[in-house]
Amino acid sequence: MPEDLYSQVINSRIGGFVAGNVGLPQPVELDRYEPGGPVIDGEVLLGAAPGGRLSGPVARALAGAGAVVKTELNGEVRVAAGEAGLDAGVWNPEGGAEARFKALVLDATGISDSTDLRELWKFFHPTIRQVERSGRIVVLGTAPGACGSPRQATAQRALEGFTRAVGKEVRKGASSQLVYVDHGAEDAIDSTLRFLLSPRSAYVSGQVVRIAEPVAEIPRFDPERPLQGKVALVTGASRGIGAAIADVLSRDGAHVVGLDVPSLEEDLKEVVGQIGGSALAADITEDEAPARIADHLASEHEGVDIVVHNAGVTRDKTLGRMDAERWDLLMDINLSAQERIDDGLLERDLIRANGRLIGVSSISGIAGNAGQTNYSTSKAGVIGRVESMAPIVGKAGVTINAVAPGFIETAMTKAMPVPTREAGRRMNSMLQGGLPLDVAEAIAWFAGPGSAGVNGNVVRVCGQSLIGA
Amino acid sequence: MNENTRPAYILGGNRIPFARSNAQYAKASNQDMLTTVIDGIATSHSLQGERLGEVAAGAVLKHARDINLTREAVLGTKLAPETPAYDIGQACGTGLEAAILAANKIALGQTESAIAGGADTTSDAPISLNDDLREILLEANAARSTTARIKVLAKVRPGQIVPDFPRNAEPRTGLSMGEHTAIMAREWGLTREEQDELAAASHQNLAAAYDRGFMDDLVSPYLGLERDGNLRPDATVESLAKLKPVFGGEGGTMTAGNSTPLSDGASAVLLGTEEWAAGHGIEPLARFVDAEVAAVDYVGKKEGLLMAPAYAVPRMLERNGLTLQDFDLYEIHEAFAAQVLSTLKAWDDPVFCKQRLGLDAPLGEIDRAKLNVNGGSLGVGHPFAATGGRIVASLAKALAERGEGRGLISICAASGQGVVAILER
Numbered sequence: 013m014p015e016d017l018y019s020q021v022i023n024s025r026i027g028g029f030v031a032g033n034v035g036l037p038q039p040v041e042l043d044r045y046e047p048g049g050p051v052i053d054g055e056v057l058l059g060a061a062p063g064g065r066l067s068g069p070v071a072r073a074l075a076g077a078g079a080v081v082k083t084e085l086n087g088e089v090r091v092a093a094g095e096a097g098l099d100a101g102v103w104n105p106e107g108g109a110e111a112r113f114k115a116l117v118l119d120a121t122g123i124s125d126s127t128d129l130r131e132l133w134k135f136f137h138p139t140i141r142q143v144e145r146s147g148r149i150v151v152l153g154t155a156p157g158a159c160g161s162p163r164q165a166t167a168q169r170a171l172e173g174f175t176r177a178v179g180k181e182v183r184k185g186a187s188s189q190l191v192y193v194d195h196g197a198e199d200a201i202d203s204t205l206r207f208l209l210s211p212r213s214a215y216v217s218g219q220v221v222r223i224a225e226p227v228a229e230i231p232r233f234d235p236e237r238p239l240q241g242k243v244a245l246v247t248g249a250s251r252g253i254g255a256a257i258a259d260v261l262s263r264d265g266a267h268v269v270g271l272d273v274p275s276l277e278e279d280l281k282e283v284v285g286q287i288g289g290s291a292l293a294a295d296i297t298e299d300e301a302p303a304r305i306a307d308h309l310a311s312e313h314e315g316v317d318i319v320v321h322n323a324g325v326t327r328d329k330t331l332g333r334m335d336a337e338r339w340d341l342l343m344d345i346n347l348s349a350q351e352r353i354d355d356g357l358l359e360r361d362l363i364r365a366n367g368r369l370i371g372v373s374s375i376s377g378i379a380g381n382a383g384q385t386n387y388s389t390s391k392a393g394v395i396g397r398v399e400s401m402a403p404i405v406g407k408a409g410v411t412i413n414a415v416a417p418g419f420i421e422t423a424m425t426k427a428m429p430v431p432t433r434e435a436g437r438r439m440n441s442m443l444q445g446g447l448p449l450d451v452a453e454a455i456a457w458f459a460g461p462g463s464a465g466v467n468g469n470v471v472r473v474c475g476q477s478l479i480g481a
Numbered sequence: 482m483n484e485n486t487r488p489a490y491i492l493g494g495n496r497i498p499f500a501r502s503n504a505q506y507a508k509a510s511n512q513d514m515l516t517t518v519i520d521g522i523a524t525s526h527s528l529q530g531e532r533l534g535e536v537a538a539g540a541v542l543k544h545a546r547d548i549n550l551t552r553e554a555v556l557g558t559k560l561a562p563e564t565p566a567y568d569i570g571q572a573c574g575t576g577l578e579a580a581i582l583a584a585n586k587i588a589l590g591q592t593e594s595a596i597a598g599g600a601d602t603t604s605d606a607p608i609s610l611n612d613d614l615r616e617i618l619l620e621a622n623a624a625r626s627t628t629a630r631i632k633v634l635a636k637v638r639p640g641q642i643v644p645d646f647p648r649n650a651e652p653r654t655g656l657s658m659g660e661h662t663a664i665m666a667r668e669w670g671l672t673r674e675e676q677d678e679l680a681a682a683s684h685q686n687l688a689a690a691y692d693r694g695f696m697d698d699l700v701s702p703y704l705g706l707e708r709d710g711n712l713r714p715d716a717t718v719e720s721l722a723k724l725k726p727v728f729g730g731e732g733g734t735m736t737a738g739n740s741t742p743l744s745d746g747a748s749a750v751l752l753g754t755e756e757w758a759a760g761h762g763i764e765p766l767a768r769f770v771d772a773e774v775a776a777v778d779y780v781g782k783k784e785g786l787l788m789a790p791a792y793a794v795p796r797m798l799e800r801n802g803l804t805l806q807d808f809d810l811y812e813i814h815e816a817f818a819a820q821v822l823s824t825l826k827a828w829d830d831p832v833f834c835k836q837r838l839g840l841d842a843p844l845g846e847i848d849r850a851k852l853n854v855n856g857g858s859l860g861v862g863h864p865f866a867a868t869g870g871r872i873v874a875s876l877a878k879a880l881a882e883r884g885e886g887r888g889l890i891s892i893c894a895a896s897g898q899g900v901v902a903i904l905e906r
Contacts, residue, residue: 090832093832094831094834094836094843095831095835097835099832099836102669102670102826103670104669104670104671106670110732
């Protein structure tokens with residue numbers, strides 16, 4: 013049960029009765045990841061539009077994730093399932109209205125013309141009402157820019173309208189995503205499929221992810237502790253989302269170096285103490301900060317694998333009333349300091365092979381927000397950084413991506429006025445706010461060694477907020 | 482032991498028309514019916530007074546007193562009383578298994594000739610005593626004095642005086658065969674329509690076979706029946722669509738029309754070497770090439786109860802260097818239309834063939850025009866142990882009618898077994 017008061021009330025018997033009759037939103041409890049739990053807790057229905065190229069890789073990914081799969085009895089998907097070693101059951105679209113699925117996965121790469129878009133209706137029309145609570149819908153395609161003809165690009169771009177609309181239609185905490193897979197990236201889809209199908213992506217919906225050819229070879233790793241042996245720097249780690257990021261990366265096996273300002277050193281030490289990480293007190297706006305950070309990582313760990321720029325502030329004011337300090341300090345902390353720190357690490361070659369740079373943007377940076385001209389500017393800048401740096405760091409075997417959180421339940425949002433807060437909470441497909449854990453899980457997905465094909469992506473963790481797209 | 486084998490041939494067959502339970506054969510016993518069909522072979526092939534190598538037969542629902550069913554039946558025929566006989570039991574696989582055993586002894590040189598068959602009646606079913614009552618009666622029987630006997634008998638309670646009817650349920654799962662098959666139908670996504678289509682074809686092909694005289698030397702009238710009592714020559718998909726589902730709960734696809742009815746009947750098949758046949762003026766119909774038996778774990782691994790033939794056939798094909806398509810005729814026992822269809826879909830499914838059979842590629846489809854061309858169990862009926870003999874004789878004659886060819890037999894059986902065979906001319 014989401015912990016806010018409204019959710020508690022509306023899910024009681026009387027509340028439910030009222031809500032059902034008056035049409036009030038009824039948020040459900042979202043499945044969340046528990047260590048040792050299955051990747052997908054239920055059956056996956058796998059299908060493909062004829063002529064696709066991903067049946068095999070998707071079947072193999074599902075087999076590797078230990079998924080229980082059903083497919084139609086004939087067609088390339090069935091052959092692919094057999095070859096991947098999947099003991100797949102049989103799905104007959106004409107019968108079995110009682111079947112329930114935890115996930116519907118469609119390989120839509122075979123859609124090469126707008127007339128083929130009918131395959132979407134064919135696969136989802138008989139099955140969309142059979143998706144379980146916290147269910148998952150994933151459509152895979154080819155990025156329009158990588159298509160061979162305008163007809164194909166048109167049809168593949170159309171997929172995004174479908175998955176977004178599906179996300180807004182499905183109830184009970186189910187999510188919907190589109191994954192574009194480049195040619196040459198077919199063997200790099202596992203980490204993304206696992207993330208999107210698992211409870212880790214509880215608060216991600218309506219998103220488009222692009223998987224490109226991996227920047228580095230994907231090594232073998234333990235899916236339960238993928239970051240074993242890795243060192244991660246997390247800024248702003250003393251509380252809120254930063255603390256959750258430190259927690260999750262550590263759970264996944266990394267040694268976390270938490271960074272925060274000296275005035276919060278005690279809280280920082282408590283956070284890293286609990287996870288067996290280490291603390292680095294520094295003010296990232298100071299001139300010497302990049303060198304100090306690089307020195308620390310070089311001497312203590314001979315480098316770093318993952319850098320998460322979570323540190324960020326708000327200094328809300330309408331533009332006409334915003335003084336220079338509110339602008340300058342925020343821009344430095346939220347954007348310029350990150351650039352300097354990354355430069356320092358890249359210059360000294362401290363980011364190891366298959367390394368990860370991760371930024372924290374915001375839906376405010378995508379859609380703008382009144383009273384946040386400084387904040388929105390900085391967060392859009394994070395997006396610009398990701399998009400511009402991706403090809404450059406990619407050549408060095410490093411990826412750079414960003415999460416864009418929506419309404420996340422933190423001390424900051426608790427302090428908002430009630431009407432604004434309730435609106436923020438409900439104006440998304442999940443009908444509830446997300447948790448810092450949800451942002452951390454998305455970051456952990458970017459950080460994993462299996463995500464070497466995920467570069468230059470900005471993924472919202474917003475429960476498919478109605479704000480922006 | 483003889484090191485050389487020689488071929489065994491199917492020489493002929495005889496059966497009585499199969500009746501629905503509690504109809505024309507309500508009072509006929511297994512022994513009556515088995516005696517009739519064995520005698521029928523003796524008459525039509527002029528074997529009066531002949532000592533055959535052996536007679537192998539069985540019945541699934543068997544009275545306790547029928548411990549020597551086949552031998553007692555033989556003693557009631559015109560065959561020489563010096564003809565040995567034995568009973569075997571493998572649920573619905575009994576008839577075909579009897580033919581395998583008979584053919585094997587011929588092939589090994591232990592016999593020159595044999596009859597294999599089976600009988601079953603669900604009307605004259607064996608009823609046993611409630612177990613508690615039975616134990617008390619046995620104890621009373623063993624008591625040494627009248628007073629002791631009376632004391633034991635005083636233990637009888639009214640609730641124990643209830644007969645124990647044979648139940649159609651697998652002991653380890655508590656589910657009936659129909660319920661097990663309904664699970665298979667759901668797992669393979671079978672539609673009502675495809676099952677009814679198979680059932681309609683079964684009746685129509687059987688009627689056509691009778692009409693053109695194919696059954697004339699295979700079926701002998703008995704107790705007022707000339708054709709199988711279950712046959713509905715005008716059965717169509719539309720008429721079958723009117724029946725209500727009986728297995729599979731709400732939205733079930735299995736009806737009385739696409740499941741075999743409880744039936745009574747018997748069949749027998751004559752086998753022998755080429756020389757023995759020639760010496761008796763009999764033209765062999767087909768050669769008994771090979772056979773295989775498989776069993777599945779329907780309890781622990783929850784494989785479909787009636788899926789065993791799907792495992793047996795690939796093993797036999799490999800041993801003989803054949804593909805599934807190398808046959809001119811297929812006889813698949815229609816225990817339920819769903820059983821036949823599940824088996825066919827399994828053979829064509831890359832997942833089943835890879836995961837369960839360990840094959841690199843699916844076995845593929847069969848040509849449905851070659852399946853059960855002279856009718857199947859859904860039209861004929863299915864007295865359990867009699868079906869094997871019916872199919873062997875019918876297929877052998879069909880191959881002879883063509884002049885040459887190869888046929889595949891596949892029969893599923895309760896408790897997760899399946900018996901399959903190849904005949905060739």
